[in-house]
Amino acid sequence: MQELPELDVYRAKLAEQFAGAQITGIEVLKEKVSQTGTDQLERDIALKALWFVERRGKHLVFHLDNGKRLLVQLSHGAYLYAGSEEDKPGRTASAKIRFGDRILYLVGLKTGDLQLLSVKEVEERLGALGPDPFDKRLTLEKFIARFAKKRGAIKSALMDQTVITGIGTVYSDEICHDAAIRPDAKIPSLGQDAWERLYQSMHKILKEAISYGGAGVHPFSEGDELTGGYSRHLKVFDREGEPCGQTGSAIETVDVSGRKAYFSPGFQTNQ
Numbered sequence: 001m002q003e004l005p006e007l008d009v010y011r012a013k014l015a016e017q018f019a020g021a022q023i024t025g026i027e028v029l030k031e032k033v034s035q036t037g038t039d040q041l042e043r044d045i046a047l048k049a050l051w052f053v054e055r056r057g058k059h060l061v062f063h064l065d066n067g068k069r070l071l072v073q074l075s076h077g078a079y080l081y082a083g084s085e086e087d088k089p090g091r092t093a094s095a096k097i098r099f100g101d102r103i104l105y106l107v108g109l110k111t112g113d114l115q116l117l118s119v120k121e122v123e124e125r126l127g128a129l130g131p132d133p134f135d136k137r138l139t140l141e142k143f144i145a146r147f148a149k150k151r152g153a154i155k156s157a158l159m160d161q162t163v164i165t166g167i168g169t170v171y172s173d174e175i176c177h178d179a180a181i182r183p184d185a186k187i188p189s190l191g192q193d194a195w196e197r198l199y200q201s202m203h204k205i206l207k208e209a210i211s212y213g214g215a216g217v218h219p220f221s222e223g224d225e226l227t228g229g230y231s232r233h234l235k236v237f238d239r240e241g242e243p244c245g246q247t248g249s250a251i252e253t254v255d256v257s258g259r260k261a262y263f264s265p266g267f268q269t270n271q
Contacts, residue, residue: 002058002074002075002076002078002079002168002216003058003166003167003168003170003171003214004055004057004058004132004133004165004166004167004171004206004209004210005171005206005209005210005214005215005230006074006214006215006216007055007058007059007060007074007166008055008210008214009210009213009214009216009220009226009227010053010055010060010074010080010220011053011054011055011060013082013220013221013224013227014053014060014080014104015052015053017082017102017221018050018053018082018099018102018104019050019051019052019053020049020050020051021049021050021099021100021102022047022048022049022050022099022100023045023046023047023048023049023050023064023097023098023099024046024047024098024099024100025042025046025097025098026038026041026042026045026046026095026096026097026098027095027096027098028041028094028095028114029092029093029094029095029096030094030095030109032111032112033094033095033109033110033111033112033113033114034095034112034113034114034115034116035112035115036114036115036116040116041116044064044066044068044116045064045068045070045097045116048064048065048066048068049064049065050062050063050064050065050099051063051064051065055166056126056129056132056165057126057129057130057132057161057165057166058073058074058161058165058166058168059071059072059073059126060072060074061122067118067119068116068117068118069116069117069118069119069121069122070114070115070116070117071114071115071116071117071122071125071126072106072109072113072114073109073112073113073114074108074109074113075108075109075110075113077108078094078106078107078108078109078110078113079107079108079216079218080104080105080106080107080220081093081104081105081107081218081219081220081221082102082103082104082105082220082221083102083103083105083221083222084101084102084103085103087221087222088105089105089107089218090218091107091108092107093105093106093107094106094107094108094109094113094114095109095114107218128162129161129162129165130146130160130161130162130163130164130165131146131164131165132165132166133164133165133166133167133202133203133206134203134206140195140196140199143164143195143198143199143202144195144199146163146164147163147187150163150187151186151187151188152186152187152257153183153184153185153186153187153256153257154172154176154181154182154183154184154185154186154187154190154198155172155173155176155183155184155256155257155259155261156256156257156259157187158172158175158176158202159172164202166206167202167206169237169259169261170215170234170237171205171206171209172261173236173237173261173262173263174205174209174234174235174236174237175198175201175202175205175206176198176201176261176263176268177235177236177262177263177264177267177268178197178201178204178205178235179194179197179198179200179201180197180267180268180269181194181197181198181268181269181270181271182254182263182265182268182269182270183254183256183261183262183263183268184254184256184261184263185269185270185271186270189270189271190271191271194271208230208233209230209233212226212229212230212232212233213226213227213228213229213230214227214228214229214230215228215230215231215234215237216228217231236251236262236263236264237262238262239251239262240252240253240262244264244266244267246264246266246267247264247266247267248266249264249265249266249267251263251264252264252265
């Protein structure tokens with residue numbers, strides 16, 4: 001469930017707790033999580049300072065003071081936890097980054113999810129991503145143009161990381177609901193008014209989700225009361241059979257390219 005809001009919450013919390021801190025060590029505990037050898041990771045990361053963390057779509061980029069970048073992809077079920085040797089996450093970590101007594105646990109990583117790269121290599125790897133929803137250059141006209149060659153369902157296109165980056169199955173449903181458009185509506189059927197609603201809803205829903213801490217299920221650290229707060233504000237996702245707040249009719253599901261999509265049939269239309 002790690003989409004743009006969840007990763008932006010991580011970015012802010014990492015900046016708050018670790019920006020400027022010296023990395024004192026790194027341990028990769030799960031085989032093949034990183035294609036970079038443990039010895040090389042230690043050489044290139046240990047005793048380096050973490051300048052800041054950048055969010056790029058569904059990736060986090062750790063900027064180190066030696067010019068290297070640690071690229072982290074949080075696949076489905078993966079999460080971060082900031083603690084200590086005594087204060088650990090509930091699952092065994094895939095990797096641990098040490099900042100003295102503080103430890104950043106990376107849990108649930110899959111093959112290749114942790115990469116040490118140069119600036120050029122990061123751009124090569126992420127260069128095919130579409131623009132960020134909050135990119136000021138992404139005007140309404142350019143937003144619509146991103147979908148010009150698409151003919152399928154709007155949910156699938158919103159989740160296409162080469163079209164717009166950072167949106168997944170949760171927020172595509174929430175954006176479509178807020179815009180009063182069915183997630184299975186075909187792109188050619190959408191008129192100017194529908195595109196305007198989608199554009200506005202995309203910004204509205206993602207900003208709200210960030211402000212409430214996203215919909216993640218794992219706290220970032222002990223005492224974290226922000227993370228996951230948006231799960232209580234979801235209007236349709238994972239609410240099949242519950243009443244829609246707009247019409248009172250039951251929320252239903254429909255298959256969209258092999259994925260379950262949640263929507264309110266009495267409220268959302270095909271245009």
